[in-house]
Amino acid sequence: MRASVVGASGFTGGELCRLIDTHPEFELAQATSREYANKTVGHAHPNLRHLDVRFSEPSDLESVDVLFAATPHGVSMEHIDGFRDAADLVVDLSADFRLPSVEPYDEYYDGHARPELLDEAEYALPELNRENLPGADLVAAGGCNATASIMGLLPLFENGILDGDERVVVDVKVGSSEGGAGGGRAASHAERSGVVRPYAPTGHRHEAEIAEYLGIDVAFTVHAVDMIRGASATCHVFPDGPVSKGDLWGAYRGSYEDEPFVRMASGGGGVYRYPEPKAVAGSNVAEVGFELDRSNRRVVVFSAIDNMMKGSAGQAVHAANIALGIEETAGLEFTGLHPVGAP
Amino acid sequence: MRASVVGASGFTGGELCRLIDTHPEFELAQATSREYANKTVGHAHPNLRHLDVRFSEPSDLESVDVLFAATPHGVSMEHIDGFRDAADLVVDLSADFRLPSVEPYDEYYDGHARPELLDEAEYALPELNRENLPGADLVAAGGCNATASIMGLLPLFENGILDGDERVVVDVKVGSSEGGAGGGRAASHAERSGVVRPYAPTGHRHEAEIAEYLGIDVAFTVHAVDMIRGASATCHVFPDGPVSKGDLWGAYRGSYEDEPFVRMASGGGGVYRYPEPKAVAGSNVAEVGFELDRSNRRVVVFSAIDNMMKGSAGQAVHAANIALGIEETAGLEFTGLHPVGAP
Amino acid sequence: MRASVVGASGFTGGELCRLIDTHPEFELAQATSREYANKTVGHAHPNLRHLDVRFSEPSDLESVDVLFAATPHGVSMEHIDGFRDAADLVVDLSADFRLPSVEPYDEYYDGHARPELLDEAEYALPELNRENLPGADLVAAGGCNATASIMGLLPLFENGILDGDERVVVDVKVGSSEGGAGGGRAASHAERSGVVRPYAPTGHRHEAEIAEYLGIDVAFTVHAVDMIRGASATCHVFPDGPVSKGDLWGAYRGSYEDEPFVRMASGGGGVYRYPEPKAVAGSNVAEVGFELDRSNRRVVVFSAIDNMMKGSAGQAVHAANIALGIEETAGLEFTGLHPVGAP
Amino acid sequence: MRASVVGASGFTGGELCRLIDTHPEFELAQATSREYANKTVGHAHPNLRHLDVRFSEPSDLESVDVLFAATPHGVSMEHIDGFRDAADLVVDLSADFRLPSVEPYDEYYDGHARPELLDEAEYALPELNRENLPGADLVAAGGCNATASIMGLLPLFENGILDGDERVVVDVKVGSSEGGAGGGRAASHAERSGVVRPYAPTGHRHEAEIAEYLGIDVAFTVHAVDMIRGASATCHVFPDGPVSKGDLWGAYRGSYEDEPFVRMASGGGGVYRYPEPKAVAGSNVAEVGFELDRSNRRVVVFSAIDNMMKGSAGQAVHAANIALGIEETAGLEFTGLHPVGAP
Incomplete structure (x- = not known):
């Protein structure tokens, strides 16, 4: 399956690129970054220096099976239609679709531009919401x-x-x-x-x-x-x-x-x-x-x-696996190191 | 005034040596360590490599004005009479005299060998107990x-x-x-x-x-x-x-x-x-x-x-200053660094 | 293939267990530790808490295809015959067989108990010695x-x-x-x-x-x-x-x-x-x-x-893959993280 | 003596403020920062939160005995006349006056605006240049x-x-x-x-x-x-x-x-x-x-x-002490901590 990452030069975006690159069912079709467009992915993420992929402009989205959006809060709610046009499944890692009702957006954020979509979005955490993920087309990873x-x-x-x-x-x-x-x-x-x-x-x-x-x-x-x-x-x-x-x-x-x-x-x-x-x-x-x-x-x-794995990119891939009917643990088998710093 | 440190090769003991060495009223009369006896203080504490002082055996206590005991819990209650014979003021940095009654020693520690002294000991924290410190001869630093x-x-x-x-x-x-x-x-x-x-x-x-x-x-x-x-x-x-x-x-x-x-x-x-x-x-x-x-x-x-200063050695010197009628802040003027690691 | 790790409670031993557990061709047949015998591998290595494997005594070696020895210097040269009896391929991660002649052992170590084996052992580093690894039965990882x-x-x-x-x-x-x-x-x-x-x-x-x-x-x-x-x-x-x-x-x-x-x-x-x-x-x-x-x-x-990977356990698995005719990169696909501490 | 720090919100500037504040002969007359003007020194340097001093604009230099310039390379050579008008002794911590001839400025930096002053400046490192420091009025701390x-x-x-x-x-x-x-x-x-x-x-x-x-x-x-x-x-x-x-x-x-x-x-x-x-x-x-x-x-x-002490601010104060005829070690008695992080 073809997978893309929007906002791929950030930390979470890089983690998604890494996971997609070694995922048995995904291939990294596109990684966007306005700031680093045309530079290699390894320019931003040294652990991916060997990858022969360059960042592209986010305005040019390719058609893919799954699009992961790792943009700052507020960006996804603005561009969500374009994301959904480009992909069968959109997994958003920002806060934009993570809450089921509009009130907390008014209280804790700057309100919400597309409140009608909050009902459609599924919370990504499988331990809490596994039964609603299969077949979902808009999934929102938790904080x-x-x-x-x-x-x-x-x-x-x-x-x-x-x-x-x-x-x-x-x-x-x-x-x-x-x-x-x-x-x-x-x-x-x-x-x-x-x-x-x-x-x-x-x-x-x-x-x-x-x-x-x-x-x-x-x-x-x-x-x-x-x-x-x-x-x-x-x-x-x-x-x-x-x-x-x-x-x-x-x-x-x-x-x-x-x-x-x-x-x-x-x-x-x-x-x-x-x-x-x-x-x-x-x-x-x-x-x-x-x-x-x-x-x-x-x-x-x-x-x-790991806030970048279970707390964002890993949770997103886990939910995508379930949504797409792939083996749940695919691409997520790494169990951690010992000894290791967190730093 | 002559000051000694019992248990001087440990971290808190080294901190006491450092504070005494630069204290305007104290001189470091003795630093004991069973393990490092006859080695220089700088052997254990590299920041004191320039000090011309060697650790001595704890069995040979010199007569001093103030003795700081930085030994593991249980040691002071066993040796307290020797400490008090050697010094007009004993400041203990272990848990041995820090609680006013024997019950918590029975509940949280292994009981207490000298419960009759708990009444005599003054809790070192000046913000809580300043009024009882002047003239005290047994002071116990808090945890x-x-x-x-x-x-x-x-x-x-x-x-x-x-x-x-x-x-x-x-x-x-x-x-x-x-x-x-x-x-x-x-x-x-x-x-x-x-x-x-x-x-x-x-x-x-x-x-x-x-x-x-x-x-x-x-x-x-x-x-x-x-x-x-x-x-x-x-x-x-x-x-x-x-x-x-x-x-x-x-x-x-x-x-x-x-x-x-x-x-x-x-x-x-x-x-x-x-x-x-x-x-x-x-x-x-x-x-x-x-x-x-x-x-x-x-x-x-x-x-x-800083657990080694306000949380032990610094608190001990602060209380000793008050107990001995010295300027409260003597030897404790250092205000910290920026930037610095804690590590 | 069945693989065992001798000295599995140390850092390098734990890294070998981790690599073997997720290696497509290996299964972890045995992990020995004198100190932790009968405890789970996760007791020593928290990243492997999910593994249902217990440490066994090193005196009881099972027959395996490949045995990795992650013991302190000097142990392998003493037990090498037992290791070779138990396994078709022995990969030693200590210094014991890493040098081709006995002189440096005399100069830098405490001599060598089995100098006649130095000729048989192959240095594990594929970039230096790939051509001699296929079919080798005694391989020594570099420092x-x-x-x-x-x-x-x-x-x-x-x-x-x-x-x-x-x-x-x-x-x-x-x-x-x-x-x-x-x-x-x-x-x-x-x-x-x-x-x-x-x-x-x-x-x-x-x-x-x-x-x-x-x-x-x-x-x-x-x-x-x-x-x-x-x-x-x-x-x-x-x-x-x-x-x-x-x-x-x-x-x-x-x-x-x-x-x-x-x-x-x-x-x-x-x-x-x-x-x-x-x-x-x-x-x-x-x-x-x-x-x-x-x-x-x-x-x-x-x-x-990474001293524990390319510098020991990873190099050992890499060399074992080549010696055994497995895909070189098998089990070693992880490319590192970003950001991450070293700590 | 009155001492001022130009560029006091940077790390080296903060270190100078700390040293001056506890120096027995100096008082902190002025600390300039364009960015933090009118904020307290503690705003930039938490270890100095207790100081009742506010940053002032660098354009308003007060007359002092000694001025320490902790500005980026290039600033001092531009403002040196103003610094010298304001103070009997100027100690510069940038690279601007640290080399005795103009050639290396041409090779390693962007040239030099005031090459005629290079002869007047004394290199601050006392172990190398102590004999030339007494009475100096322009001193340059080493890198x-x-x-x-x-x-x-x-x-x-x-x-x-x-x-x-x-x-x-x-x-x-x-x-x-x-x-x-x-x-x-x-x-x-x-x-x-x-x-x-x-x-x-x-x-x-x-x-x-x-x-x-x-x-x-x-x-x-x-x-x-x-x-x-x-x-x-x-x-x-x-x-x-x-x-x-x-x-x-x-x-x-x-x-x-x-x-x-x-x-x-x-x-x-x-x-x-x-x-x-x-x-x-x-x-x-x-x-x-x-x-x-x-x-x-x-x-x-x-x-x-410590790059901020012997490598800049401490060296600067040490040299100033010598230049001004003060006890060499004044204000520099702190001997370091143990244990401590560097972080």
Whole structure:
């Protein structure tokens, strides 16, 4: 199948090019970049220096089977008709179609230009929405921080341990790739290395996504820490009544036992007892684990993903595989490295 | 004044040697290390290679004005009589005398060998206990994670915004120096770099310290992140009723306005809008800041310290200065570097 | 084909398990570890937590098609008969069979227990020794620093720009994974992060390997820098007469044009103009590039590899593929990530 | 004495503000920044948040005793008359007055606007030029990579081991602060972390400085590695005849024994056997050490500095102290931290 990437010079766009290039069913038909048009893909992405593909202008879209849009928020809603004309399946990685109703766009973003399409779009996260993906023609990948949080909390909701009126605090730690390839002053190595930098301490946009898909208002704070790839969500959960470890294992096994991209890491032995972003760097795996305090009243859930894989490009390819009837795990078999930096 | 350091080859011991060496009133009379006895201090601490001081055996304590004990937990309670014989003032940096009653030692540690001394010991944190330090002869420095948390939360208690029955979640991020100089597989660079590693997700010992000194049971989780020095506490606080930014500023100004080692960083401009461990690396400064959500019901408090300074050696020297009637800030004037890594 | 890994709990052993697990022709028949016997492979290697394989005792070797030995120097020469009894092909990743004659073992190591086997062993590096690998039954992977250096310098020798009596200075920068999984004090995160640490400033063992295979005595110095995976060799070369950029391009193209695991990176555009370890992390690719000074008398060659892939486990699998008549690139298609840390 | 900093919002400018603020003889009279005029100094430099000083426009220079110019190359030569009108002593930290003759400006820079002043300017490095500093009114701080190299090589020239016609290869590793506060894509954390990035593999500007002050053409290559502060020079030196360790110790002791800011680190015990940038981070100390190979024909010299201190701001204050007749070490007593990141 022919696949194209719009916005291919950014970090997520490069990740899509990489995944498509080694995908058994896809070939990279086109990679667009206004800034780097006519330069090789390797100019922007050194890991793809061997690829004989050049960026083309985004105005010249070729006809393909699947188009991945990795553009900044707001671009896809403007160009969505052109994208859909060019491709049978459009997978958008921005926030533009990721929420099911227009209200949160008004509250957290600058409104929405094409609200009538929100109903058509399917949320890409298979663990949450697998049944609606086959045959979909517009799919929207989730936000990376929301994905990490949802992957951690989902089994508690699916299995009745939470129902939406409890107190949940989500404290997220993310890497620098989340900020994109732009490189402003705050993103510079000298200023960004070694930080524990709070941003959007309250009112982060991904709150809306969690609220929509889990039905709960979480207290949500994100910190930048010193890694490049990775998002780690620590969810402090206070169920209404006591729970047992058995209840929790039952919930997580019930939801994730057959999921190809979930690894449980919940207090076992060795150096890596809990989910760890660097253990999944480069892979589409989400690691999930939990602990319970002595009183059985507080649950701490940990969830770790590669923000560029499970948190965007990998999730997008996973959903495309399902939408197109391809083997779910095709092109996503890489399981991560050890040892490795996140940086 | 003559000052000695027991356990001087460890990270905290080295920090004490450094501070004493450049302190206007102290001279480094003795630095003990069983492992490195007879080697130069610079053998263990390259920043002190120029010092003409050799480690001596801890069994041979010289008589000094002030003795700083930087030994592992359990050692001070065993040797405390010898320490007090050798020095007019003993400042202990372990957990051995940091809690006022024996119960938490039974619950979180292996009990206590000298419970009768707990009443005599003064908690070192001047912002909490300055009035009891002058003339004290046994002072116990707080734990670094507890110190970061208390520095963030104290004004809310002192000024009536919290009274102890609210929900408070404290999510701490710490650097690798907290683990000490021992090494070990989990501490190795290859395994430790780039991590967001939960440890003691529930039941961390420093909970007890916060409970004792603030009178509140916090939900407390600590994560190792990729920095060497630094502890950053994010406190998610839910007061019983709505509060305003004015209330919060009033509280923090009220508690900290005259404190020489507190810097407010609360949403101003520039790259560093909130407290940042790397901005205080090497200094005794605590940075504190906060944000309030739109509903005025959730407060997020940030607090950043250098775990080896405000979180141990710096706090110890600060308390010793007060106990001995020296200028409070003597030897602690360094304000941190920019740019700098934490690593 | 059935493949086993002896010494599978170390870093290189884990990398072999990972490569074998996803190799189209291999299955992981056995992974031995004395220390972790009966624990899952994921206990030591979190990226393999999903594998249902447990470490077994090294005394119980199963019969396999290919055995990879990832043990410390000295172990293979002691156990080589048992290894060869168990497998048709033995690929050794230690230094034990990597040098063709016994003299350098006497000079740089502690001598050799089985010198008669040195003639039988084939050096694994395909770019240097491809023609002798098919059908080999004892193959020895090169040292990582030597591999980085040889990959940079080889075309200059193969194409007559150097002949062995010139001055060549090789200044190598390596990551912490080279030190193995042991975790002593010098390897700890707090001591190892951010270093530019010279070790073996003169007399490094890999000198011998370069001397044997290129026929030149290089001035060789290795520095530890802050990355986990990666070795970067900067070779300062002073040919006897002037050379041109055209000569150099001719040499590098002549040697590497058809090599599947070499990428040239020689002063092009973008952020990554020259070879970069982090661009090849996790891949078997060697990046090579060069610059020439104004006087045309000094050539600076850069070479970057992942020390655990091209510098050991990847090179071993590559050589095994050739020895066994499998597609050369099988199981080694991963091309690296962008962006990514090395850490 | 009143001191001002022109270009105070950059990294070097901030370092000067920090040093002046705690200097026993200086007070910070003015800190200029066009970009941040009227904002507090802490806006740009979080370690100085407590300072009650605001940036002012550079057009409004106050009269001071000493003016430090930390502006980009080319600015000082344009504004030098204004600087000298405002201050009795001008210390320039750019390249503008650092070379004694105009030729290298023509070759390595864009020429020079005020060549007649090159004779008046004194090179700031006290170890090289102390005798000419007292009473100087125009002082030019050296380049950081040149300073690291000169500090390593100087004793070999001063003591007859090198005379200028030998082969010397200098391989420098530097941190990201050297690139300044501007940001940009290549400087971003995601692209810059974990690199071993060659830049200016040949023809680096600091070659000229070494040639001028040591009288030797070195083969000079600089690599960016993952640290923020620090420059480490490895000098591979091939004297004409054999030398002994005794010769080398004699040379280094001869040149540096009484230098307050040089620490020898030459193969002793402990974790830090050789010069290490992170051991001097924040300090004005240069660490220097060496090794000799078995043949006594090759010397490897290591030199480590903080590029922002000994390599610029610290060197500038050191030279100003001497020029103004103040105690040499005033304001420069900080000896570095342990452990610490460079990042």
